[in-house]
Amino acid sequence: MKRLLRDVQQLWQDKLAFRLAAVYLVLLVVLVLVLPWLPLPFAPNYLDLNHLFQPPFSDVTGAVNIHWFGTDALGRDVMTETLYGARTGLFISIPVVITSTFIGLVLGASAGFFGDNRLKISKAALLLLPLLLFLLFYLGLYLPLQIQQYRLPSTGIWLSWGILVLCTAVLWLLLRLAPQKAFWFRSEIKFPLDMLIIRAIEVVSSVPWLILVLLLASFMPPSVVLLSLILTLTNWTHTARLARAEMLRIREMPYIEAGRTLGFTDVQLVFRQALPNMLGPVMVVVGFSLAGLLTLESTLSFLGIGLPPTVVSWGRTITGIRSNTSAWWLVAFPGGFLALTVLALQTFSYYMRFLLKKG
């Protein structure tokens, strides 16, 4: 960790491009955070119907505020839209990157560590697993959702969650007690974790990302939360693949063997010993996948799919060009901002990877 910090410092001093990218990214995050308190002349989604498709920098006499970057088909100020578009993009992609990286890390690392035959599970547990999954689905998810939809008294939700906890407790007790009676239940079999996770990765990545997200978004009503969920569920595969490959390498290292001899449990070995050692490569992937998410989010809103039309975003502003191809400012400003952000993220990740390769 210390060495990584020292290397980053070295990079900062040597490479101008790295310094620029880092400064840009920090400024962007600060800007996005303080944006609602900035004294912008126009509010987002404010329709200035007197100035439609106004070119940038044109000083219209009589106007109190000037549209520096021009306006779109409904008179919305392009500068405000561009700045708030950055906010929407980052507010969607950063949580998605964090959750999907976490999912990918856990799944990939456990797939690599346990492989197909290291994880053992008793037959009793294997038999009870479907039942538990069913209860989780039915009592934990299905009933509460339906109760909400049909506006039944909300005591029903608490009741079903209470029953769920009770059932889980009973199942757990059964699992502890039953094997002592019957030997067959106690015998352990191998759980093919690696195979299952690889199959899942295969199915998710069998279709190009954009097409998969388009498809899933068409099944659901447009909403920011649902789109984030879709992006999370389709974005974890890169991290999972990387974590699995890294774990396969780390698994054979002497310090894991040493940890095993010292009596560390598997969970301790994976999360306390192995995971910190693969943070570097994962950081590189995070940078690239953040850039990919920003691009995808604006592509989707450009196509008018996934996000509700009331949400400000780069893609929505850029769509305006389709009704008036001479309004170049609708593409130039949001598109340029997007490209610059992607460039900064890629530069940052590129140098980080460079650093890791060297180290």
Added chain:
Amino acid sequence: MLHYLLKRLFLAVPMLWLLATLVFLLSRLLPGSYASESILQEGNGYYAKGSTTDRTLAYQQYLIRTGQNLPLFYFSITSSASLPDSIFQIIPEGAQNTIQQLAWRTGNWKEVYTFWRKLQELKQQASPTQLQAFAPYLRTITATSDAQQRVQAARAITKYDATLQPAQELYKLALKLQKQQGSLNFMIPSFRWHGTANQYHRWLASLLRGNFGTSYRDNRNVTEVIMEASANTFWIIFTSMLLTTLAALEISIKLVQPKYNQWRKAVMPVLFLIDSIPLFVLALLFLVLFASPAFLQLFPVYGLGYSHGGQSWLEQTSRTLPYLALPILCLSLAHLPYLANQFYNALSEAKAMDYTRTAQAKGLPPEVIIRRHVLRNALLPIITLLSDFLPGLIAGSVVIETIFAIPGTGRLLITSVQARDYPILVAIVLAVALAKVVSHVVADVCYAYADPRIRYKTAS
């Protein structure tokens, strides 16, 4: 070799099946379908002039004809209070929610369903003047969630005309339902087995026979629609793949030679810069710069022009070429940086090998060394890159076709997403997944062709 390839294709079948199943089941999650939007809504298209009853009838007939009234899967696990799918689906969508709500509140779907049937009977038997008088009560009955109010409304109807048979029964049922209000029956799960008479089974069976179903929008055969659209997409993808590969190869072959060192320092950052511009922004920039009256209008903008029919193949190509030039250029340029960079890496790795030094010692000129010795040895990673490159191009064609309004598969995908035309969506996704599998198999063949060692190993 053939044996191996068949095995490879065969192994992809479970993955494709899983993907198809997931997509099919997920696509039925969202309530509301294309049909309900086009048939049930007032003032909408062909069915607009009919009365509400006629439209409901048309909707039900449509559902039964297309098999959408059937349950979704072989079995279903629902709450025992919930109406079974086969009944639930044929209830008009506007009433579904209230009826289901009543069923959940009372925990007795059978009586709720009879209640609803009686309500319909009452509406049919009552004379127009009676209906007018009943209207506020009927509204209360269907809209309210308060059992007391429902009973009172039902009683008001019976008082108005005691001879009306359904009204009496309606009142009795309302009283019965009031007593069951607040039951906890809905907590009990009910497992229903539907056998093979379900949507999934029918869909899968017809899929295995090569029938993807019909489009919701125009009732045309899905295979036919996709085949028609895919010709344009194929040419766009094929040409830009060829262009990008050749350009990337030329660039990397040049840059890997020491005498182009100066060039490399200039070209690499430019490629890096292009790589960071998203495809749709790049395409729109091209559109604004080269096909809009504000700047240069070199190319026609939208579509593929008009076909006059009876033209020869050559004439047709020369007609569509100006329309396709800009899209193909965009798609190629957007993917060029990544490919050129990777090719460059592959070539420089192969260049560090001993045989390069031998070739140099023989006195071959650098250009020949690269083309004849280094390139051949770098072919394996290049083939891998190309096979991974196809899905990216397919995704890119979605964006490009939408922007340039080219009637291809990508635009079909977008319009189908907007109209929720699921049969077409599912078929396109399966075709794309299959294209990926096939591209990997083709890559395997190419490996064997490029490297004799692989050929001999698999042959023996």
